[in-house]
Amino acid sequence: SGKSRPMRILQYVQNTAVQGDANSVISAVDSYCANVEWAMNVGDKKGEILDAVVLDVRPRWVLELGTYCGYSTMRIARLLPPGARLITLEMNHHYAQVAKQILGHAGLDSQVDLLVGASSALIPQLKKKFDMDKFDLVFIDHWKTSYLPDTKLLEECDLLASGTVLLADNVTCPGAPEYLHYVRNSPRYKSLYFPSQLEYLRVEDGMEKSVFLG
Numbered sequence: 001s002g003k004s005r006p007m008r009i010l011q012y013v014q015n016t017a018v019q020g021d022a023n024s025v026i027s028a029v030d031s032y033c034a035n036v037e038w039a040m041n042v043g044d045k046k047g048e049i050l051d052a053v054v055l056d057v058r059p060r061w062v063l064e065l066g067t068y069c070g071y072s073t074m075r076i077a078r079l080l081p082p083g084a085r086l087i088t089l090e091m092n093h094h095y096a097q098v099a100k101q102i103l104g105h106a107g108l109d110s111q112v113d114l115l116v117g118a119s120s121a122l123i124p125q126l127k128k129k130f131d132m133d134k135f136d137l138v139f140i141d142h143w144k145t146s147y148l149p150d151t152k153l154l155e156e157c158d159l160l161a162s163g164t165v166l167l168a169d170n171v172t173c174p175g176a177p178e179y180l181h182y183v184r185n186s187p188r189y190k191s192l193y194f195p196s197q198l199e200y201l202r203v204e205d206g207m208e209k210s211v212f213l214g
């Protein structure tokens, strides 16, 4: 039952996870997607790399590109210091609707602003909309062909400070070759690859951590 895969994930979360307990919601999504049907969440293995980066950066302002069901949104939001904000952009209305409900079940919706629309249209509005200046951390996990143009747009909109960390999912599978070449060859980034596995599968994937040097 459940019309879509995101709906089926939401139903499983609502039926099995403890309301207000983010870790139980994260575990519920992982067990559903590992045992019932695969879904493109960052997953538990790469999720531990994401957690470590969030804890290291201790960001005040976080941007996520690509919300999907809100799995990585939860992983980030549950680790944020008080007063920090996570803005997540999703262009698919149905995914956003499901993510909002999953974030609500986890009790994390107060730290998160979920915007629906094209990242290329939303990014230029963020400073004014949220009265903010620079992001401390950007998690990139949307269309793989959008990674590079949106990174250049973040630079152009002056949303990156010296020290801002970009963390990109799927740089090996499905891959983001143009993005990788850019961050690894530009003098404006210090880049490092974190090898891992594609969510819920024994397939190589990894995340690229790139520090903007200003």
Ligand SMILES: Cn1cnc(CNC(=O)c2cc(-c3ccc(F)cc3)cc(O)c2O)c1
Binding pocket: 040, 041, 042, 066, 068, 092, 141, 142, 143, 144, 169, 170, 173, 174, 198, 199
């Ligand atoms: C429809 N859509 C809305 N947002 C997006 C952006 N995300 C992805 O495309 C994405 C894809 C895969 C993946 C798919 C098939 C496969 F065989 C191997 C990997 C994994 C991920 O972690 C992803 O983030 C896609």
Ligand SMILES: [Mg+2]
Binding pocket: 040, 041, 042, 141, 169, 170
């Ligand atoms: Mg991904």
